[in-house]
Amino acid sequence: MGLTGGAGASSVGHEAAATPKDPPPAVASPSNAARASARVLAYWTPARMAAAKPADVALKAPQAKNAKAVNAGNTATGSPGVAGGYAPAGVASSQVSSSRVNTNPQSSSVVPADGGYPGPNDTFLYSQSAKYPATTVGKLFFTEPGGNFVCSATATYGGGTKDMVWTAGHCVGPQGGRSYYTNWLFCPQYNNGESSAGCWAWRLAQQTGGWYFNGYWSADYAYLYMQPTGDKKAKHVVGVTGGVGFAWNWGRDQFWQDFGYPSGSPYSGGKLVMTSAEHRYDVTNPGGDLGPADNSIGSAQTPGFSGGPWLLSFGPSNSSDPIGHGNWINSNNSYYFTSGGPGGGNEYGQEIQGPYYDTNACNFWKTGSGWTGTC
Numbered sequence: 001m002g003l004t005g006g007a008g009a010s011s012v013g014h015e016a017a018a019t020p021k022d023p024p025p026a027v028a029s030p031s032n033a034a035r036a037s038a039r040v041l042a043y044w045t046p047a048r049m050a051a052a053k054p055a056d057v058a059l060k061a062p063q064a065k066n067a068k069a070v071n072a073g074n075t076a077t078g079s080p081g082v083a084g085g086y087a088p089a090g091v092a093s094s095q096v097s098s099s100r101v102n103t104n105p106q107s108s109s110v111v112p113a114d115g116g117y118p119g120p121n122d123t124f125l126y127s128q129s130a131k132y133p134a135t136t137v138g139k140l141f142f143t144e145p146g147g148n149f150v151c152s153a154t155a156t157y158g159g160g161t162k163d164m165v166w167t168a169g170h171c172v173g174p175q176g177g178r179s180y181y182t183n184w185l186f187c188p189q190y191n192n193g194e195s196s197a198g199c200w201a202w203r204l205a206q207q208t209g210g211w212y213f214n215g216y217w218s219a220d221y222a223y224l225y226m227q228p229t230g231d232k233k234a235k236h237v238v239g240v241t242g243g244v245g246f247a248w249n250w251g252r253d254q255f256w257q258d259f260g261y262p263s264g265s266p267y268s269g270g271k272l273v274m275t276s277a278e279h280r281y282d283v284t285n286p287g288g289d290l291g292p293a294d295n296s297i298g299s300a301q302t303p304g305f306s307g308g309p310w311l312l313s314f315g316p317s318n319s320s321d322p323i324g325h326g327n328w329i330n331s332n333n334s335y336y337f338t339s340g341g342p343g344g345g346n347e348y349g350q351e352i353q354g355p356y357y358d359t360n361a362c363n364f365w366k367t368g369s370g371w372t373g374t375c
Helices: 033-043 046-051 209-214 237-241 359-369
Strands: 010-012 026-028 081-083 121-125 137-144 147-155 164-167 182-188 200-207 222-226 245-248 255-260 273-278 281-283 294-298 309-312 328-332 351-354
Touching (some): 033 182, 046 137, 081 359, 147 182, 147 237, 147 255, 164 328, 164 359, 182 222, 182 237, 200 209, 222 359, 245 359
Parallel strands (some): 245 328
Antiparallel strands (some): 010 026, 026 200, 121 273, 147 164, 200 222, 255 273, 255 309, 281 294, 309 328
């Protein structure tokens, strides 16, 4: 497999057939953990981190022209499920009053557009980044052939490894490019150039088959394994930050808390930002995408948010909630339109699209997380 982004990665596994659910080969850091971690940490100086550009997620015509606001119908490929999650002892939990879960697993009864464009939302600097589950969210730095870039990502846990970080596929490799970027560094609880938790270098990266082979936006998610120790704490990243769980096959009409580190005006990329928003409509995927239609929410976040999690049922445990406050990833920040999108105008800084997590998404997460249940 041809790698992009310079040295520091090697392919593992074998190429599979180009279908959305076939996993492509992963890439792994070729040297021992201490040497690989030291090399990545040395590369990411404060100056390089500050100069890293937000990953571009803008879709323009004709891609925008082909995207329509529709009712995706019954896209659930099985029963709704949730799995995983881990909150370290001694880490306080965040609280919000607006979480809710629609337990209808099917999408066929959802109105195609829950409302007009743009969708209402509350987007603001989030002050509780030292509380779980916000502790799991961080900035993800990486190197492409065109330079150094930055996305957002979150630590996740399914019962196996405590090194797993979840992000967008376009933060791990180019769309349909059958290649990988390199040099990833994950810094949770990032705050204006500092991270109280520290930073972790990568040791393995894995894209979906739908993104790697076909460039499907419905498969724009990926995961990384970080090295077992960070630069400040000799612990696995999930052991320090906690790890959110995973939710799949849920009804479309949900309310999410969406996290990211937007870098475009009015944001600087130095602070964690949260959007509280409800599903607005479904978006047919550009480019002959065979996967389920994407979710769309109103948001004022800007580039740099890519890969940040949409958390379902956000907050501390609550016995009055029929499924509890589990803090499960249920989508991720993927792209926006700059002209002619489903909203009919420039959606930059007004809406964000994210993939719908079906059984295929669960199986991909399961493989990486070590969860032993059935999707």
